[in-house]
Each structure stands twice: as C-alpha cells, then as structure tokens.
Amino acid sequence: MTGVWLIPALPLAGFLTLALFGARLSRRGVSAVGVGSVGLSAVWGLVVSVGALASRDASVQETLWTWVATAQFRASIGLELDRLSMVMVWVVTGVGFLIHAYSTAYMAEDEGYARFFAYMNLFVSAMLMLVLADNLLLLYVGWEGVGLCSYLLIGFWYKDPKNVRAAMKAFIVTRLGDAAMAVGLFLLAGNLGTLDLDELSVRLPHVLGLGSPLVVAAAALLLAGAVGKSAQVPLQVWLPDAMAGPTPVSALIHAATMVTAGVYLIARLQLVFSLAPAVMQVVAWIGAATLLIAGLSALAQRDLKRILAYSTISQLGYMFLALGVGAWTAAVFHLVTHAFFKALLFLGAGAVIKALHEEQDIFAMGGLRKRLPLVFGAFTIGAASLAGLPLVTAGFYSKDAILHAVAGSAPYGGWLLAIGLVGALVTALYAFRAVFVVFLGETEREVAAPPPVAMVAPLVVLAVLALIAGFLQTPRQLGGIESFGRFVGPALAGQTGHGGEAPAWVLPAAAVASLLGVLLAWLLYVRGRSAVESAAATTEWASLRRLALGGFGFDRLYDAMLVQPFVYLTRGNATDAVDRVYACAAETACVLHRLVSRAQTGRVRWYAAGLALGALLLLGLVVLR
C-alpha cells in the first residue's frame, strides 16, 4: 500500500462530512473542511509522486479491490499514478486548492456555503478518480462524476430558472458525447476483453491493425465523448451557458480541470488514436474549427464571463489541434499553462464582478485600473499569457510548442498552422479588448470594498505561475529547455513524431501575431473607441456581431433541428396516442357493464320471471330435440 487512494479519498471525505454535517458546522468549520481536504490532497499527491518517481518505472499502481470478475471480463477499482496523471493531479489539486481558498471569500455571504463546498469537494474527488483510474471503467465513473458535479454547480443558484436551464443544457449536451463514449468502451471491452489501460496497450496492436474499421469506430466514439466534455465543435454550445454558475465554479470546472478531461482522455488513449490516423485528422480539424469559431465569438461578447468561456473553448481547440497532429506533450503542456492563466482570469473576473455588485457587462465597467490595481495587474498578466505575449508569458511557450508541432505535421500542416496563427491574433485581440475596456478609460462605477486577502492571494500565486510555468519547455531558438517534455514524455511513449521539422519563422510569426492582436485591440478600444462604436452600429457590422454573439447560430440550429421537432412530437403525443387502444378496451367494458347492470332491477319478481323463462327455454330445448 502506497496510499494513492488517499488522494481522491480526502476530498471525498470532505464531501461526505459537509453533506452530512454541513448544516451543523460553522462557516469557519466548513471552510476548514472544504479547503483543508483539497489542500491535504494536494500535499499528499506531491508526497506520493515523489515516492513514485523514485521507483524504477516512475509509476505506482494500486489495486484496491476487484469490481467485476467474469470469465471474459475483469475490472478492478485500481489507481495508477504515472507521470501524466501526476501532472494532472498537481494541476487539479493545486489550482483546485487556490480556487477553494478564493471561494471562502467569494461565497462568504451565500446561504448555500456548505453545499457549495460539498459539491466542489465531490468534484475534485471525481476529477482525481478520472485522472488516476488504471482502467477505463473507473475512468468513466470519474467522468460521469465530474459531469454530475458540473450540473449541480452550474445550477447552484437554483432559484433562478435560467440557471437551472443552463445546468440541464450542459448535462444533456455532454450526455450525447458520453453515450457515444460508452459505446466506444463497449467496443473496446467486447473485442479486447479488457478495459485495463496497461493490458489494453499490450493487446491493442495485436488484435486490431492500423486503420482497421473497428479501431476507427472505437476512436471516433471516444472522440465524441471528449468533444462533449471539452466543449468542441459541434458540442460546444453548453459551455457559454455554463457561466450561470458561481465564478469560482467557472474557474475550476469550466476552465482549469473538467473541460480538459477530453484532452486527457485522448492523450491517455493515444495508442487507440494513433492506430486510427483518419480520426486523428478529424481531431486536428475539430480543434482548428473550434479555436477559430470560438475566438471570433469571444470578440463579440459583452459579458465578461462569456468572453472567458469562449476563450476557454478556443484554447481547448488548440489542445485538440495539438493532439490531432500527435503532439501529445505540447497538448498537455498547454493544458497546464491554460489551467493557470484561465483560472487566474476567471478569479480576476470574479473579483471585478464582485466589486461591481454582480455587474458582468464589460461596457458598464471601465477605469478599474486605479480602483483595483492588484486585480488589474493579475488580470493583465492572465490576459497576456492567454494572448501569448512573447518571451515573458507561459501561454507563449505552450502555444508556440503547439504551432511548431502543427507546422511540421503532414498533410495540411500549412492550413492548420495558418488557422492557428489567425487564432493567436484573435486571441490577443479579444483578451486585450477585455483588459482595455474593463480597466482603462473613465471610471464609470463605484467600487465596493477591495477584495479580501483570501481572494488576492490566489490571484498572486496564479499570476506568478502564469508567467513562469512556460520556462519548463522552451523552443530551440530560446534555450531549448525540455524539462516538461522529458518529465511527461515517458508516459506518452507512443509519440507519433512531428513529421517534418518546423520552419524557423514559426516562432517570430506567433510572436508577431500576438503583438499585432494587442496593438489592434489598443487601436480599436483605446484610441479609436468612438469611431469603432459608430462603425459597429451600421447594419452590416451589427448583423455580423449578432451572429458572433450567438456563437454563430449553433444554438439556433440545434433548436430548430432537434429541440423543436422533439417538442412538436411530445406535444402531439401529449394526449397519449398509444393509450387510445387501451382506453377503447376500457370504454367497451364500461358500455357492456351499463347494459348488464340495467337487468339488475333489484326486484325479486323480475328475477323469478327470469328464472322461469330460463327454465322454460331449457325445457323447450330438451323436449323439441
């Protein structure tokens, strides 16, 4: 026993404590349990990791007990901590701990304080289960667990029907992907007889050949699950609405951790995917389409949190792009840096929204630079990292690693690279649009008290991480540090290579794209804001903006394609057409009953006459025969 199980068990214990005794604990007690359990889990995760790294193959496996045991199929409750799950555990518990600490201040006045931390702890536990599972069945348990918590937390303020609808939407849309993923798991289990990750990687190449229909089908179905969870086109519609939840929830679930589960899944099952090159192409193109569509949508949003939501979708698109070209390390690296800077951005946005009494419209803000200098600094660092400002930010290095891998990939590497570069420009533009509009300009609103220490401290830590995390992995022109690649690389052994070598101009091009985006944002939203606003009011621009504001009509399309026909069908069946048959039988019985009961007059003589008549009839029959 090495105690890997304690990592997810600690937050689970926190959840149970809060769920059972939360109402009786004081706020201080709730905070101690809620934050403490995640903090302890983070510390314990580090301790176990250090122990694991000392072992020969740098991984610890632990089978707690056997879950299913039949002749054809075995599944155990087993955990495995290897280099990839270590990275995930650190991110989930580390960023999770900071967000929990932040929440103690953000949610301080909420009446559902204990409930909030109970859900958050359950989420962290499920997420850890997901990343630590040594078989796909247990992974699926965690997968569904985070989905459930996402639902609970989006609809946390359940008294507003709008929030509940958003929660339902998130749950149902991701369910589409999950159902496909379950079928994919059935395919794998049915043909390979195991869902254990190690055994799978041993048996897979022997049983299924490169590009065989079965492996393509399995990979495509698993991809559908990942697409749903990671909010990629065409299942991205739930994430912007998921912003209905409290801001720390958006930071933890819909930016840093849960939505990256799809990326983790594909990275974990890289063997399956690398046997299906066609699906890999699809992954890359889904990522490219998503990063562009979501980036352009983010440009038009007015709601600060929706900007960040679309930016999350777009950044996840980058990760999918990297996965699609087989750059597993780059994808996971971007996952990590994204977790830092996006959590930072969300928490900064939460501080701004809180200070302005739940105001989310960026054009109702402005001039907050002087009132909230610390938040301004942190948010700007986050935005810079998101935009990938060259040299100093983590986002630059991780995005550059992706673009390098994409440039060297064949075929269509050029096209994908072009999309990635345009996406980088758009990213910088919308990130700094938000910064300039919210923090520069005239002061328009009174600010409540400055954010308390519990909110500021996580911002500072994350800001530092969003700057320095990039130096774990730098391109060859800038030192060529490869600590991250060397660390995670062994867990992602099946590198399919990067094809050709990326041309040298990719690095400067990425830097120029991001600087150009910032410059454009400055020109549009600081220098020429009035000119932009008058231009935007013209009809052509207004209709374009409406299109982008609604996420390019995906919602309307699904509404017309799926929701309306469904509602129509149910309305048609509201009177239960099938029930008519049974209602008819019942009606016949009733009519017969009324006829027969007419004969029951209650008069004795009438019955006697009946008897006599019957006897006469029988007699007649006997005599006449």
Add this chain to the structure above:
Amino acid sequence: MTQVPFEHGLLVAAILFGIGLIGLLARRNLLFLLMSIEILLNAAGLAFVVAASRWGQADGQVMFIFILVMAAAEVSVGLALVLQIHHALKTLDSDAVSQLRG
C-alpha cells in the same frame, strides 16, 4: 281402491305449479310470494309422489320428505326476513325492496 291415473296426477301437479308461478310473478305482497313458493314446492312434491306410485319406487316419497323439510326451513328463514323487512321498510311490497338494483 282404484288408482288415480298417472297422467291426472301429473296434470294436477302442472296446474298447481302454474298457479304458484303466476302467483309468484303477479303478487307483490311478500307473504303471498312465500305462499306461492309453497305451492310451487308442493307441485314438485306431488309430481315426485305420483311418479313414485307409478313405478312402485320409494325414492319419490323420500324426495317428498326432503322437499317438506326444505320448505319448512325456507319458510322459517323467509318469515324472519319478511319480519325484518316489515320492520325496516314498513311495507311488504316486494318491489319496494330493490336497494340492490344496478
């Protein structure tokens, strides 16, 4: 002593049965209904006795004793019911006792 012809005996039984039946159907007083039932039973009993004498068998007479016993039992129960009905409804009209109509 000359024997009454078999057919005559049966004819009397049939006439008695007819009278009883008509009384049962036409009368409304419960007491008269009970009397009509007695006549019906006696008609049946007569038919048994006649048949017994025709074939020289004792079975018919045994059946008549059964009928007698049953009639006594029926009347005792019937009269008790009539008393109760009279008590409850203050009438002996059989058509008034129709609470169990459907």
